[in-house]
Amino acid sequence: MFNFDFQNPTKIVFGKDRIKELNKLIKDNARVLITYGGGSVKRFGTFDKVYNAINNGKRVIFEFGGIEPNPKYDTLMKAVDIVKKENIDFLLAVGGGSVMDGTKFINLAANYKGETPENLLYGKFNENDFSKIIPIGTVVTLPATGSEMNSGAVVSHKNGKFPVMSKHSFPKFSILEPELTYTLPKTQVANGIADTFIHTVEQYVTYPVDAKIQDRMAEGILKTLIEIADDCLTKENDYNSRANFMWSATMALNGLIGLGVPQDWATHAMGHELTYLFGIDHGKTLSILQPAIWEVRKDKKRDKLIQYAERVWEIDIENDDEKIDIAINKTREFFEKLGIKTHLSDYGIKEEQIEDIIKSLEAHHINNISETHDLTIDIMREILKKAY
Amino acid sequence: MFNFDFQNPTKIVFGKDRIKELNKLIKDNARVLITYGGGSVKRFGTFDKVYNAINNGKRVIFEFGGIEPNPKYDTLMKAVDIVKKENIDFLLAVGGGSVMDGTKFINLAANYKGETPENLLYGKFNENDFSKIIPIGTVVTLPATGSEMNSGAVVSHKNGKFPVMSKHSFPKFSILEPELTYTLPKTQVANGIADTFIHTVEQYVTYPVDAKIQDRMAEGILKTLIEIADDCLTKENDYNSRANFMWSATMALNGLIGLGVPQDWATHAMGHELTYLFGIDHGKTLSILQPAIWEVRKDKKRDKLIQYAERVWEIDIENDDEKIDIAINKTREFFEKLGIKTHLSDYGIKEEQIEDIIKSLEAHHINNISETHDLTIDIMREILKKAY
Missing domain, CATH: 3.40.50.1970 (Rossmann fold)
Known part of the structure; x- marks a missing residue:
């Protein structure tokens, strides 16, 4: 820690x-x-x-x-x-x-x-x-x-x-x-759940530093979001699910789960460009990028992705590579079930516009980001292609 | 909540x-x-x-x-x-x-x-x-x-x-x-772990109010204590286990896990009498009383004891009654492994002195306590006999 x-x-x-x-x-x-x-x-x-x-x-x-x-x-x-x-x-x-x-x-x-x-x-x-x-x-x-x-x-x-x-x-x-929150449109509830989910993994799916309490709290928030998502979307006036959603959102970004641990924030940095260029909702930009980032960066984040797979999704199989892949797929499915499309192409973006995103990232000096400061523009291009 | x-x-x-x-x-x-x-x-x-x-x-x-x-x-x-x-x-x-x-x-x-x-x-x-x-x-x-x-x-x-x-x-x-903490005597490390454990369960093993984040945090602290106890006691200068211990103790009683949930504190109220009358260390009084309280009050706390058994001790059997009993036994074993004796008789107290404890509780107007305000002097007597 x-x-x-x-x-x-x-x-x-x-x-x-x-x-x-x-x-x-x-x-x-x-x-x-x-x-x-x-x-x-x-x-x-x-x-x-x-x-x-x-x-x-x-x-x-x-x-x-x-x-x-x-x-x-x-x-x-x-x-x-x-x-x-x-x-x-x-x-x-x-x-x-x-x-x-x-x-x-x-x-x-x-x-x-x-x-x-x-x-x-x-x-x-x-x-x-x-x-x-x-x-x-x-x-x-x-x-x-x-x-x-x-x-x-x-x-x-x-x-x-x-x-x-x-x-x-x-x-x-x-x-x-x-x-x-009872009067919120479903799409905003979905965006809020996705945003909270990504705030949590940006502080959790990095590399291990044996910060056990922070990890357990992060996992607790993720598991809670997975448990309540359906009720939040389908039961309009359900106090319990909305109360847990609301407190999850606060606890995900009030500093506690990020104490003494590496933090990534690449998903947010890249997502901001998608909102800026194409007006895509913040929560949706994160849902598009997160699975792709993990697919490309699974070696860097290997230990924590395995922990995420085991503790959050309770994937109980032998092979760690498969475990990671299943966890990434389950994450993508989770966003899709919220009603959030998880590919750039779903938002009418053309493949050649990936270069516009790259230019915008460069213009904002977004380079060598992530918890290991080695997420370069070239890797971001690869991520965007994977997210397409 | x-x-x-x-x-x-x-x-x-x-x-x-x-x-x-x-x-x-x-x-x-x-x-x-x-x-x-x-x-x-x-x-x-x-x-x-x-x-x-x-x-x-x-x-x-x-x-x-x-x-x-x-x-x-x-x-x-x-x-x-x-x-x-x-x-x-x-x-x-x-x-x-x-x-x-x-x-x-x-x-x-x-x-x-x-x-x-x-x-x-x-x-x-x-x-x-x-x-x-x-x-x-x-x-x-x-x-x-x-x-x-x-x-x-x-x-x-x-x-x-x-x-x-x-x-x-x-x-x-x-x-x-x-x-x-490296220079602490082992017995103080053990007492501190037990104290932190009981602070957590006093706010967690009550009755369910669907406070998912608070429950997950409490479970995270308990699982962490179980994971680190051995290293804390056997590795003298192990930074990681001591850092996790230290942060667990703070997080167990800074208010967060107790937000919007029922709280018990009977173990502390009764434990204070044991320290006052017999000079037993605070952490040890709690370790003596907690298993006995659960044995006597397992119906009142049934739902949360089952959750505790499943999530903290990962007891995966069909029968809920057995599940609770195993969890209580594992808790007692945990304290004993810390080197803390968990029976009143281990501390040279005579069985008839239970009535002295009862008198002291009465003198301090400690009655109808716990999260359901129905832990009476008579039930406390039963608990003390069970703890003997």
Whole structure:
């Protein structure tokens, strides 16, 4: 096990009927900006529930809607203007990963002392570059990204998708009401399950360092997702499966399973290009790439793939090579059963466009990635062909 | 899954050679009181390492040794005097659970505004009853209690052992260097493994509420302890087994596996009486009681005992009753293999003294405990007879 540091200050407020507690979670006289996405939180009444919970006559409440999936820098900068103009001192994100990520970025950008907030996209900042930091709360409507309990965000800008990490970005609190997921379209539930699955394997299917607790936790999340997927997709108002889904998503990316272990993140790095170039949903890009990455990299990841096969899929046969192949196939089948197509060709992409993806990876300096820093552009080309 | 709240602000600093980082973890001009136990931290050089790491010429450093196992109120109150007299503003606990628990109590007692700090023992206080709270750091030498990442403490006083819980008691940081455990006597390693095991089952072997992630994590900790026990006891300087042991102990009682699930804690409540009356090590009291509790309560805990048998011990037979019995026997064998005797009679206790234990439980109003609040004095008598 490698050395590690861990600290995660976010307060989780989980379960039925928790939104009403917002009133005591936010200071009495706050100037609150509620951020949200495409309007489903208004359509399904979540916005009203939130608004009514915090509207105590002393708070001044503003709203900013329209944060799109893969939130755009230009959109978020409009919210930054409101934060500055209205002296907002509390940000309340109501939505999924894009809204939470976008709100974290709004916070950083509004208080960034440097020349341009674009620097934040390119990692050209340090933690002292902010004049102050506004507390963020979240009300999660789509379990997937784990953004509710971590300090990361991904923001899209003219030339790609950029991760932005800052210790200032941990939400102060996050409300997780599994019932809020009942109104999600099936495709978003499927994407969320796939996203959570891949977050977990990016921190687990690497090489062994004898981190037994982290491995068991990762396996526990994967097994849980496999167990609940069907109920999540077919039973619309099933509290238990949605509660386990929601907590899986948070636990997959709140830092714990990645402590002291090698981490890959190549699937995410490559997947971001597919979203950027072709607009494919994040969860789907990961489902396309993961089986192909393992097929090409099975030697590098051999020991952990065997462990994954045995412990997660309970494949009990002699031959390790077969074991790995079966596990990869079962993973692909799992995504397909979620209703997610797992080949680039399924998305209307032409084979020659693989070179466009390669060019985009090169433009973003994505090379020599993965837990062993040796996933080169040439190997990525091979992976993309395998994923085709 | 029940509703739950979770927040744990403690920073974990884990791995090799981390004590030197104390210098940046404590403010430059702090007035620090280093607390420790019976002197082994001096004997093995840990105290010096800690002292040298923080001695920057600006800090004023005091020390308070002699915090005994099952730390006593009267002992801790002597440290409270130092804290008050010397205006201590940072407490640094170097030791195991007793030192960490004791130091949490010192902090609360030194800043308690009420009539007498004895109130803290009897739950007669609320979180606003403190004038200020001093930050605590810990350097863990004995993995067992999880005290390094939770807000609990257990303090002994003339008439028993008392849990003291306060949100003010989370350490600001805890340094976990697995190598510090190399000098531990085997019996303390065994006690720590048993304590961690029981912390886990107190939150797991109850009744099912479909909290899949929490269950998988609990099972992961138990399986890890079973896997590493032998190496921990027979290989003196084995980093991997000690690192996994250390992280298991923390994860077993930092709140995560107990989220949204019923919790028992009867084993601890009863065990405290055995320590109080007969001076039996905490970890040993738990190992004596747990198999007996399950034998007597196997109907109440049937579903989870079956799950425990199947997932933790991988018992693959048809008959569920047999499955449970085998699992209980394997648990008892596990403790015995650690070198811990699992019967009251092994500790020189006479059968008629069971009534003394019963009287002590009654005096401490320990009745109708467990996750179902129906573990009565009469059933406890039956358990003690079974444990004899």
